[in-house]
Amino acid sequence: MMVESASETIRTTPSNQNGVSSLSSQSDGGGGREGGSNGDTNGEISPVDLLHLQQQQALQAARQFLLQQASGLNSPGSNEVKQSPVQVPVSMAMMSPQMITPQQMQQILSPPQLQALLQQQQALMLQQVQHTHTHTRTHPLLLDPVPGWHQLSSKQLAFQQQLIQMQQLQQQHILNLQRQGLVPLQPTAAMQSLQQAMCPSDLQQLWKEVSGVPSSEEALKQAEGLDLSTNSSNSTSAFPKAASAHIPLHSMPNGQSHTPKRDRARLFEWISSFTKADSGDDHVPLYSKGESPSQSAHTHEEHASSHPLYGHGECKWPGCEALCEDMGQFIKHLNNEHALDDRSTAQCRVQMQVVQQLEIQLAKESERLQAMMTHLHMRPSEPKPFNQPLNLASSGSLLKRDSEAYPEGLPHPPTSAATPITPLRQGPSVISSSSLHTHSHSHTHAVGPIRRRNSDKYCTPIASELAQNCEFYKNADVRPPFTYASLIRHAILESPERQLTLNEIYNWFTRKFAYFRRNTATWKNAVRHNLSLHKCFVRVENVKGAVWTVDEVEYQKRRPPKMTGSPTLVKNMISGLGFGSLNASYQAALAESSLSLLNSPPLVTPTSAASLNMLHVGHDDVSSTVEQVNSNGSCSPTLSPQQYSHPVHVKEEPTELEEDSRPVSLLAGVTHSLPLPSDERDLEEDLPTEELE
DNA sequence: CCCCAATTAAACAGGC
DNA sequence: CGCCTGTTTAATTGGG
Numbered sequence: 014m015m016v017e018s019a020s021e022t023i024r025t026t027p028s029n030q031n032g033v034s035s036l037s038s039q040s041d042g043g044g045g046r047e048g049g050s051n052g053d054t055n056g057e058i059s060p061v062d063l064l065h066l067q068q069q070q071a072l073q074a075a076r077q078f079l080l081q082q083a084s085g086l087n088s089p090g091s092n093e094v095k096q097s098p099v100q101v102p103v104s105m106a107m108m109s110p111q112m113i114t115p116q117q118m119q120q121i122l123s124p125p126q127l128q129a130l131l132q133q134q135q136a137l138m139l140q141q142v143q144h145t146h147t148h149t150r151t152h153p154l155l156l157d158p159v160p161g162w163h164q165l166s167s168k169q170l171a172f173q174q175q176l177i178q179m180q181q182l183q184q185q186h187i188l189n190l191q192r193q194g195l196v197p198l199q200p201t202a203a204m205q206s207l208q209q210a211m212c213p214s215d216l217q218q219l220w221k222e223v224s225g226v227p228s229s230e231e232a233l234k235q236a237e238g239l240d241l242s243t244n245s246s247n248s249t250s251a252f253p254k255a256a257s258a259h260i261p262l263h264s265m266p267n268g269q270s271h272t273p274k275r276d277r278a279r280l281f282e283w284i285s286s287f288t289k290a291d292s293g294d295d296h297v298p299l300y301s302k303g304e305s306p307s308q309s310a311h312t313h314e315e316h317a318s319s320h321p322l323y324g325h326g327e328c329k330w331p332g333c334e335a336l337c338e339d340m341g342q343f344i345k346h347l348n349n350e351h352a353l354d355d356r357s358t359a360q361c362r363v364q365m366q367v368v369q370q371l372e373i374q375l376a377k378e379s380e381r382l383q384a385m386m387t388h389l390h391m392r393p394s395e396p397k398p399f400n401q402p403l404n405l406a407s408s409g410s411l412l413k414r415d416s417e418a419y420p421e422g423l424p425h426p427p428t429s430a431a432t433p434i435t436p437l438r439q440g441p442s443v444i445s446s447s448s449l450h451t452h453s454h455s456h457t458h459a460v461g462p463i464r465r466r467n468s469d470k471y472c473t474p475i476a477s478e479l480a481q482n483c484e485f486y487k488n489a490d491v492r493p494p495f496t497y498a499s500l501i502r503h504a505i506l507e508s509p510e511r512q513l514t515l516n517e518i519y520n521w522f523t524r525k526f527a528y529f530r531r532n533t534a535t536w537k538n539a540v541r542h543n544l545s546l547h548k549c550f551v552r553v554e555n556v557k558g559a560v561w562t563v564d565e566v567e568y569q570k571r572r573p574p575k576m577t578g579s580p581t582l583v584k585n586m587i588s589g590l591g592f593g594s595l596n597a598s599y600q601a602a603l604a605e606s607s608l609s610l611l612n613s614p615p616l617v618t619p620t621s622a623a624s625l626n627m628l629h630v631g632h633d634d635v636s637s638t639v640e641q642v643n644s645n646g647s648c649s650p651t652l653s654p655q656q657y658s659h660p661v662h663v664k665e666e667p668t669e670l671e672e673d674s675r676p677v678s679l680l681a682g683v684t685h686s687l688p689l690p691s692d693e694r695d696l697e698e699d700l701p702t703e704e705l706e
Numbered sequence: 707c708c709c710c711a712a713t714t715a716a717a718c719a720g721g722c
Numbered sequence: 723c724g725c726c727t728g729t730t731t732a733a734t735t736g737g738g
Contacts, residue, residue: 514727515726515727515728516726516727541726541727541728541729542728542729542730544727544728544729545727545728545729545730546729546730552728558727559727559728
């Protein structure tokens with residue numbers, strides 16, 4: 014372990030880079046863009062450096078985040094049946110927080126998450142770069158695998174001070190809003206990303222807890238437990254906004270004692286921190302009628318009477334449910350039970366998080382829907398993610414059988430339509446946790462990719478991941494969680510002719526992955542090695558030299574993906590399906606709900622099922638799925654839609670078989686396996702390759 | 707502990 | 723000769 018990491022680090026060093034002899038000449042010989050090798054040269058801070066810096070910080074932030082999740086959420090007395098609310102892989106959650114390394118971080122967080130974190134710090138980083146320009150190059154974060162947060166302290170403090178001031182200015186305003194039951198909801202960027210790891214059910218649990226807390230102290234504690242912004246320590250650099258928002262809770266500048274009054278004030282400050290972020294137009298009034306239909310939809314309060322908190326004869330205050338005969342009684346109840354006190358504030362806070370979580374999830378799912386529809390050749394740029402589900406059924410017939418004909422696809426529809434509430438979001442959201450596992454230790458500035466071959470093992474929709482995170486991999490120096498073989502195959506299949514020269518493959522790598530813009534000698538060697546080694550890659554003499562093609566049969570043949578329906582696998586698969594950031598129960602619910610929408614027969618054509626198959630079918634691999642997505646879009650250059658003329662003979666393509674034989678497998682698999690992990694068997698059965706072999 | 711796959715490094719051969 | 727392309731061998735790592 015230690016040795017390994019050490020060597021990794023070494024490999025990363027510039028000197029080593031220079032040590033690669035044929036690097037310069039060899040790299041990008043085919044005219045690909047200049048690699049990033051110059052990035053680690055020296056002198057001025059380069060974009061690459063900056064990127065690394067950011068990534069480092071993001072990882073730090075993420076680590077902090079996890080740390081908190083592991084400890085913070087387990088607030089006193091909350092330990093019930095509820096398990097760790099932590100949304101990270103259990104294994105990780107179990108780990109000692111201190112042991113979490115950036116690498117692990119990377120495994121835990123999805124590219125989008127990382128990216129989000131990255132972005133959160135972008136502004137800050139830029140600031141720093143401006144002021145400490147010359148020092149940046151030797152910023153400790155670049156070298157220290159586990160850098161301290163204190164690095165940014167000065168800047169951050171300044172920043173935080175400003176925020177605090179702003180908060181205080183707004184306090185009065187917020188108070189008023191509170192009294193009216195209105196709290197503009199405008200989650201900060203940091204919160205949003207963090208919230209992705211919160212699951213509604215956990216929040217609900219907290220709800221109960223908070224509701225039942227009599228003492229303000231307790232309430233505060235609970236609330237703090239929820240606070241993801243920072244942990245107990247003084248490390249705040251990671252999440253500027255959240256951290257600053259958090260400050261008032263823990264340590265007011267002038268260190269005041271904890272009096273209920275103070276707490277309350279702090280709570281308001283905390284809340285206000287959410288509102289100041291942006292001058293949002295998409296504010297979602299917490300309990301009032303929403304202006305935005307789509308958003309108010311999930312808040313979903315019956316405004317039976319004139320009060321949004323009153324409906325069906327009972328108080329709708331979260332966790333209350335007190336019966337009130339009439340409006341008058343309700344008002345009375347409201348004033349008595351839900352007065353402006355610590356508890357109410359804390360509850361409000363929790364509710365905010367709930368809403369945020371839901372919004373985030375909504376955005377995610379909408380985005381996913383968008384991508385799916387795009388892929389399935391429905392109106393590509395349909396900007397109305399929210400009210401669309403039903404269209405699926407009708408347009409299902411449009412589906413073509415191109416589960417493998419791919420280069421058609423959604424480039425990675427990400428940001429487009431569906432993300433009203435997530436300013437941050439950029440990259441697609443999906444990223445299965447499993448895929449991250451494979452990122453392994455290498456990561457960011459650790460140049461040398463490290464052995465990680467999970468990609469093929471976890472039968473996750475990595476392909477779709479790559480597709481959806483196309484942009485991410487393109488820009489972030491993160492090692493893609495795919496094997497070389499997978500990548501090569503994908504590259505080849507993605508090409509119009511389904512064949513590429515070695516050099517073209519190289520170019521594809523560098524074009525698609527920032528990671529492969531560095532230490533070219535290494536991975537190019539690996540590429541060549543893989544081409545030669547694997548029988549699935551067939552060299553074909555061409556007029557102009559030789560090209561490489563893929564023997565699909567051979568490819569499918571190799572290493573049968575035995576997914577031994579382990580819980581983890583199922584979990585991964587689930588997460589791969591896009592419910593990654595939700596806990597099991599919520600995932601189940603979500604899946605069910607979404608499935609109900611999809612269940613209409615028309616949609617379940619063999620084709621669509623097939624295309625969906627990749628989601629649960631073993632062979633993660635980029636290829637099998639990726640093609641569908643990013644291929645043409647912004648990511649890939651040229652592609653011919655569904656002309657898939659296999660240069661190589663393709664006998665019984667496993668996938669095809671499956672397509673026909675198990676059209677509904679996905680749906681079935683999901684529905685079953687979600688609630689009961691025991692049903693993994695279903696999934697296993699669906700593995701095409703297995704049956705064939 | 708063994709087996710296997712992935713990765714990495716490196717030697718080597720041919721061709722241009 | 724140097725570089726590129728391929729092929730091989732071997733070592734390492736890590737999961738099953």
